[in-house]
Structure formats: structure tokens, C-alpha cells
Amino acid sequence: MAQRMSASDLYQRGLVLKKAHMFHMAIEDFEQAARDPQYAPQAYIQMALCWRAVDRADEAVAAFRRAAASPILSSEERMHVLYHMGRLLEEQGRFSESLELYGVIRKESPDFGDVALRIKRLCSGERRSMTVTRGSRSIRRATSSSWGLWVKSFFQQTGRWLDRTSQAMPEPSVSRLGHPRNQGRGASELHSFSGPHEGAEADQALKKRTVEHRRCKRVPIRLPSSFAAKGRMVAGKGEVCDLSPWGCRISSAVSVPIGTDMQCCIFSGRSGDALMIEGATVRWIGPREFGLAFTKISPAVQEQLVRLCGVAA
Numbered sequence: 001m002a003q004r005m006s007a008s009d010l011y012q013r014g015l016v017l018k019k020a021h022m023f024h025m026a027i028e029d030f031e032q033a034a035r036d037p038q039y040a041p042q043a044y045i046q047m048a049l050c051w052r053a054v055d056r057a058d059e060a061v062a063a064f065r066r067a068a069a070s071p072i073l074s075s076e077e078r079m080h081v082l083y084h085m086g087r088l089l090e091e092q093g094r095f096s097e098s099l100e101l102y103g104v105i106r107k108e109s110p111d112f113g114d115v116a117l118r119i120k121r122l123c124s125g126e127r128r129s130m131t132v133t134r135g136s137r138s139i140r141r142a143t144s145s146s147w148g149l150w151v152k153s154f155f156q157q158t159g160r161w162l163d164r165t166s167q168a169m170p171e172p173s174v175s176r177l178g179h180p181r182n183q184g185r186g187a188s189e190l191h192s193f194s195g196p197h198e199g200a201e202a203d204q205a206l207k208k209r210t211v212e213h214r215r216c217k218r219v220p221i222r223l224p225s226s227f228a229a230k231g232r233m234v235a236g237k238g239e240v241c242d243l244s245p246w247g248c249r250i251s252s253a254v255s256v257p258i259g260t261d262m263q264c265c266i267f268s269g270r271s272g273d274a275l276m277i278e279g280a281t282v283r284w285i286g287p288r289e290f291g292l293a294f295t296k297i298s299p300a301v302q303e304q305l306v307r308l309c310g311v312a313a
Contacts, residue, residue, distance in 0.1 A: 007036035041070035
């Protein structure tokens with residue numbers, strides 16, 4: 001039986017998935033990590049950032065509110081969470097709600113950031129330069145370049161509290177990572193193909209041909225993984241059962257069609273990071289498993305795979 005993952009492991013894995021832009025799966029891990037009160041505030045903040053990245057403002061605001069309600073936050077940290085929640089509400093045109101939050105901040109800390117200026121501009125009706133029209137693709141594109149600065153400012157202004165917390169966490173190990181859930185609560189958002197595979201004989205023949213033409217033999221290994229296809233038509237978690245520097249076999253309850261292009265994270269357990277496969281193509285499928293050929297991978301990651309597999313590239 002797989003060992004249950006700790007809040008630390010879940011939080012670290014969520015950070016890796018967030019970095020890979022697998023936001024929905026990251027949210028699942030942060031939700032579980034937040035069940036531990038010591039990890040709740042930073043987990044909810046990370047959830048808010050993930051929801052913000054996929055244009056789900058209501059969920060992002062709700063996550064910010066839960067972070068701000070944590071009793072372990074200092075008064076200053078709480079002010080920063082409220083401030084960035086106010087900024088998000090302001091972008092969504094929810095001016096009365098953002099003014100309410102700015103008012104709370106000004107009452108506790110009159111000189112906090114640019115809160116006084118924002119209150120003045122909102123009360124005077126000068127809102128155009130600070131507004132993002134809901135549902136406007138062009139405006140979202142115009143503000144996408146500032147999103148990285150928004151997040152960077154968030155961490156800088158909070159005294160890099162999240163960074164300090166993350167550094168204090170123990171590094172996950174393979175044994176502690178265990179076997180991840182195959183599908184989580186995000187299944188309604190991440191549509192996956194399910195049901196029995198058709199043409200099993202043809203699939204097995206293709207699998208055999210693929211194996212015969214591999215550049216090198218794969219080594220048996222058991223490591224947790226997460227994967228997502230372009231367009232998010234397929235996404236899920238599974239276990240890498242064999243691996244080479246150029247491909248792998250993944251066991252998962254999520255079914256994928258041959259030819260699907262996706263990205264994949266392999267959690268080696270050697271650090272808080274993961275092996276990021278930027279591009280991979282499904283070459284064959286079988287019952288509850290499929291084979292990936294890596295098509296886009298950085299030299300550094302491939303070198304790590306070579307060492308992990310113990311083969312000569």
C-alpha cells in the first residue's frame with residue numbers, strides 16, 4: 001500500500017506542478033496540503049495564484065480570503081494578502097469590494113504601500129487605468145506581461161515569507177512521495193478519455209514495433225508522475241514504470257490517444273524539484289498504461305535522466 005503523502009510533500013509537489021503550468025493539478029495538491037494548519041496560509045496563497053493564472057478570479061479571491069483568515073499569519077503578512085486580494089478585485093471591476101479591503105488596510109496601517117492613492121483614485125472615479133474588463137481577451141493579453149511582476153511584487157512585499165517557509169521544509173523522498181492519485185477533484189475541469197481501449201491487437205503490435213526501435217533499453221523504475229496535454233484535453237497522474245533518456249512507460253487510469261503531445265513531470269525524489277519533460281508524444285497505448293517518446297527536453301534534464309538510468313547517452 002502506498003504511503004500517504006505529508007503536507008510538506010504535497011506542497012512541494014504542488015510548487016513543481018505550478019512551475020510547469022499544470023495549475024489544476026497543483027491546486028489539488030495545495031488543497032490537501034492546506035488541511036495541515038501549519039501549511040494552510042501558504043497553500044491557499046499558492047492556490048490563489050494558480051486560480052489567477054487560469055482566469056478564475058472568484059476562486060482566487062476565495063483562496064486569498066482563506067489565507068487571510070489563518071491565525072498563524074502576522075498582522076503584516078495579513079495586510080499583504082488583503083492588499084493583493086484588493087488588487088485582484090480591482091482588476092475585475094469589483095471596486096466596492098476592493099475599496100472595502102483597502103479601507104481595512106488603511107485603518108490598521110495608514111502608510112501601507114499605495115493604498116491611500118488607490119482609495120483616492122477609486123473614490124474619484126478614475127478607474128480606467130487600473131481596470132481589466134472581465135471577459136476581454138485583448139485586455140488580458142495586455143496585462144499578461146505584468147502578471148509576472150504582480151507575483152514577484154507579492155513575494156517581495158511579504159518579505160519572501162513563502163520562500164522562507166518553503167526552504168524550511170524537508171525534501172521529499174521517493175518512499176514518502178508514494179503513488180499519487182490517478183485523478184482528483186479537478187476531473188470535471190480536465191476532461192480525459194476513459195473507457196476500454198479499442199483495437200487491442202493493433203495497439204500491442206504498435207507497442208512491439210516501438211520497443212524494437214528504441215534507441216536504448218529502458219530500466220525498470222517506479223516514480224510518481226504528472227502529465228498534461230496541450231489544450232488540457234487530457235491530464236492526470238500516474239507512475240513511471242520504466243525509463244530511458246528518450247522515453248518512458250506510464251501506468252495510469254487516465255486513457256490517452258496515440259499521437260497526443262503533452263508535457264510530463266517525473267518526481268525523482270532527489271530534491272524538491274522534478275524532471276521536467278517539456279514535450280513528449282504518446283507512441284503506444286495499452287490497458288491502463290501508455291508509452292511516451294520525449295520530443296523536447298533540455299540538455300540538463302536529459303543528463304539527469306542519463307544518470308538516473310545509469311546508461312550512456
